[in-house]
Amino acid sequence: ERLYGVCDYYDAESLLTDGERRVLGRLRSFLDEKAHPLLADHWERGEFPTELGQPLIDLDLMEPAELTGGASGAEPVPARGIYQGFRIFELARTDASLATWYTAQAGLFRTAIRVGASEAQQREWMPRVIDFSLKGVFSLTEPESGSDIAGGLSTTARREGDGWILDGAKRWIGGASTADVLAVFARDVADGQVKAFLVEREAPGVTLEKIHGKTSLRMMQNAHITLTGVRVPEAMRLHNVNSFRDVAAMLRAMRSDVAWIATGLQAGAFEAALGYVNERKQFGRSLGSFQLVQEKLARMLGNVTASLSLVVRLTEQQAKGIYRDQESALAKMQTSLLMRETVALAREVVGGNGITLDTDVARFHADAEAVYSYEGTHEINALIIGRALTGESAFTR
Ligand code: FAD
Numbered sequence: 001e002r003l004y005g006v007c008d009y010y011d012a013e014s015l016l017t018d019g020e021r022r023v024l025g026r027l028r029s030f031l032d033e034k035a036h037p038l039l040a041d042h043w044e045r046g047e048f049p050t051e052l053g054q055p056l057i058d059l060d061l062m063e064p065a066e067l068t069g070g071a072s073g074a075e076p077v078p079a080r081g082i083y084q085g086f087r088i089f090e091l092a093r094t095d096a097s098l099a100t101w102y103t104a105q106a107g108l109f110r111t112a113i114r115v116g117a118s119e120a121q122q123r124e125w126m127p128r129v130i131d132f133s134l135k136g137v138f139s140l141t142e143p144e145s146g147s148d149i150a151g152g153l154s155t156t157a158r159r160e161g162d163g164w165i166l167d168g169a170k171r172w173i174g175g176a177s178t179a180d181v182l183a184v185f186a187r188d189v190a191d192g193q194v195k196a197f198l199v200e201r202e203a204p205g206v207t208l209e210k211i212h213g214k215t216s217l218r219m220m221q222n223a224h225i226t227l228t229g230v231r232v233p234e235a236m237r238l239h240n241v242n243s244f245r246d247v248a249a250m251l252r253a254m255r256s257d258v259a260w261i262a263t264g265l266q267a268g269a270f271e272a273a274l275g276y277v278n279e280r281k282q283f284g285r286s287l288g289s290f291q292l293v294q295e296k297l298a299r300m301l302g303n304v305t306a307s308l309s310l311v312v313r314l315t316e317q318q319a320k321g322i323y324r325d326q327e328s329a330l331a332k333m334q335t336s337l338l339m340r341e342t343v344a345l346a347r348e349v350v351g352g353n354g355i356t357l358d359t360d361v362a363r364f365h366a367d368a369e370a371v372y373s374y375e376g377t378h379e380i381n382a383l384i385i386g387r388a389l390t391g392e393s394a395f396t397r
Contacts, residue, residue, distance in 0.1 A: 003028060006274070007093070007267040009305045012312045013086075020083040023064050024090055030059060031094040039095050039219070040357035046218045048097065050178070056098075057132045061087065062106055081319040085260045085311055092264025093271070096367040097219035099261045104175040105129070107257040108138035108250075112183040115250045116196050116238035136198065137179045139170040139225060140247065146172075147380050148395075150244045155227060157186035157195055164197060164237065166205075166230040172374075176201065176208055176223035183238070184227065185247060196241040197232045205230035216370035248325070251376070255328035256314050258375045262335035263307040265371060266342035269364035270300040273346035276359060287349065296345045303338035310335060326388035333381035336372045343368045 003024060004013050013021070038049040060066070063079050079087075084106075092099035110129050113122060113136075128134035145152030155168025166186050176182060181198045188195050199206060209224040240246060274297060277287035287293050314331045343365040347354040350361045357363060372378065380395075387393045 004089075004267075006301070007271060007304055008308060009301060010309065012082075012308055015082050015312065016086060017067075017083075019067050020080070020086070023060070023067060024083075024086055027059055027061075027087065027090050030055065031090065031098070035094055035098060039360075039363065043097075043218045043363050044357055046212070046214065048101065048178075048219050048221055052098070053101075053178075056102070061102060062110075062130045062132070081315040082312065085256070085315045088257055088260040089264035089267065089308075092261045093268035095219065095268075095363070096261060096265050096371055097217050099264060100174055100217060100220045100371075103254075103257045103261065104137055105132060105135060107254045108174075109136035109183060111250045111254050112136070112138055112196065112238065115253065116183075116241040116246060118239035121239060134181065135175075135179045136181045136183055137173050137176045138250075139173045139176070139182045139184045139199075141170060141172045143169050143171045143224070147377060150248070153185060153187055153194055153244070155184065155186040157188050157197065159188075159190060160231075163231055163233045166197060166199065166227045166232060168227050170223075170225040170227070172211065173223045173225055174220055176225060177210065177221050182206070182225065185241075193242060194244045194247055196238040196247070198236045198238070199227070199230055199232055203230055203232075214370075216366050216368070218366075220370075249323075252323050252325050252328055253318075255332045255375055255381075256311065256318060258371065259307070259311045259314065259328070259331035259335040262332070262339040262368075262371055263304065263311050265364055265368060266300070266307065266335075266339040266346075267304050269343045269346040269361055269368075270297075270304050272360040272364070273297070273300065273349050276350050276353070276361070293349055296349050300342045300345050303342045307335040307338050324388075326385045329376065329381035329384035332376055333378055333385065336378060339368050340372055 002008065002013055003021060034055065035052050038052070042049045067079060088099055088103060091102050113125055113129055117125060125134060129136065140149060142149065142154060145154065155166060155170065158165045166184060168186060170184065173182065179201050181200055184197050184199045185194055186197065187193070205228045207226045211222045211224055277293055280287050288297070310331055314327060317327065346361045347365045350359050353359050354361045383395050
């Protein structure tokens with residue numbers, strides 16, 4: 001039996017091995033049985049269901065030994081990109097906060113270490129990143145700098161003795177409150193270049209404040225972080241980050257994960273809407289029997305299918321080592337646009353119940369807005385593509 005049924009119209013699942021499908025099947029059962037019942041209530045309260053964290057980690061989420069042959073202690077073999085993508089898809093079709101929680105570690109933090117750490121540092125940290133025993137977050141965005149972070153980054157790093165002193169603030173940092181370390185990007189006051197540091201969350205001078213009142217991704221916790229005279233040893237600097245160009249390499253590699261989230265999220269909304277219209281009756285017939293509703297179902301399926309085809313192909317390219325800014329930017333931009341239309345159509349066909357947490361559609365509809373904006377807004381990704389098409393950078397006037 002196929003795992004993704006109607007959401008995977010052209011059978012992308014056939015690219016998975018039997019072993020990968022088995023592991024994904026276990027993730028599906030866990031999400032359906034243990035996670036799903038907790039979602040509406042935690043979303044409403046704005047709290048992450050922390051009890052799901054360890055069981056999800058125990059599912060061997062990052063590099064399942066069963067698939068990679070990486071027994072404990074041995075160097076794990078990286079999981080295949082397509083499988084990695086479907087894992088994110090699976091989490092996002094249940095809940096975007098769960099997918100974001102996972103990609104904060106498996107995408108953002110792991111990429112910071114993979115791209116930024118020296119070989120010796122990677123040997124020390126990577127096994128603990130993979131088994132989640134060293135939890136980290138990616139602290140780039142600042143209160144005054146989001147889209148223009150490359151030029152606007154103002155957190156400072158000052159060399160002092162055998163270490164560094166960091167001062168500044170970071171905003172929106174996902175998962176910071178439960179992390180062991182924060183990967184903080186700061187500008188070296190001596191040479192003006194961006195460097196990266198692993199800062200202990202509980203180090204003196206670090207304060208975290210929960211961002212309250214979110215109307216999207218309410219389960220995921222985002223922090224406003226203040227760094228005041230925070231001392232970091234040189235050994236905790238990521239030795240391969242020497243300028244913003246190295247940070248851009250991280251962003252380029254991570255953006256495809258968000259495209260997988262945008263794809264999984266709309267698949268979840270579509271499935272929930274399809275189930276609903278086949279059940280509910282008006283005018284003595286099921287909603288799904290009306291022509292106008294069927295047109296919306298077809299559009300939603302078209303969006304999901306186009307998105308999935310796009311991320312699968314991008315992932316295949318990246319697996320060959322081909323990473324270009326404009327290609328991951330296009331995937332993030334386009335899947336997010338389609339996602340926004342899909343969740344709006346899903347909400348429409350569910351009617352009034354589409355704005356309550358009783359149907360999953362309302363949660364997907366609200367959560368889509370954060371996914372639309374994080375890791376490069378629509379405009380910023382469009383400008384990256386525009387620059388590649390014309391040779392003209394239009395980020396500033
Ligand atoms: P702004 O940069 O202020 O942009 C506002 C609007 O102006 C946008 O529509 C933008 O596209 C537009 N705009 C800006 N410049 C231009 C231009 N030149 N031309 C045309 N339009 C333009 N960051 C992290 O570092 N780590 C995290 O873990 C993290 N998690 C996040 C989780 C959530 C839920 C959210 C909402 C954000 C998160 N972020 C994180 C930050 C996120 O990456 C930024 O919100 C995003 O980059 C946009 O920056 P901004 O919000 O400051 O918007």
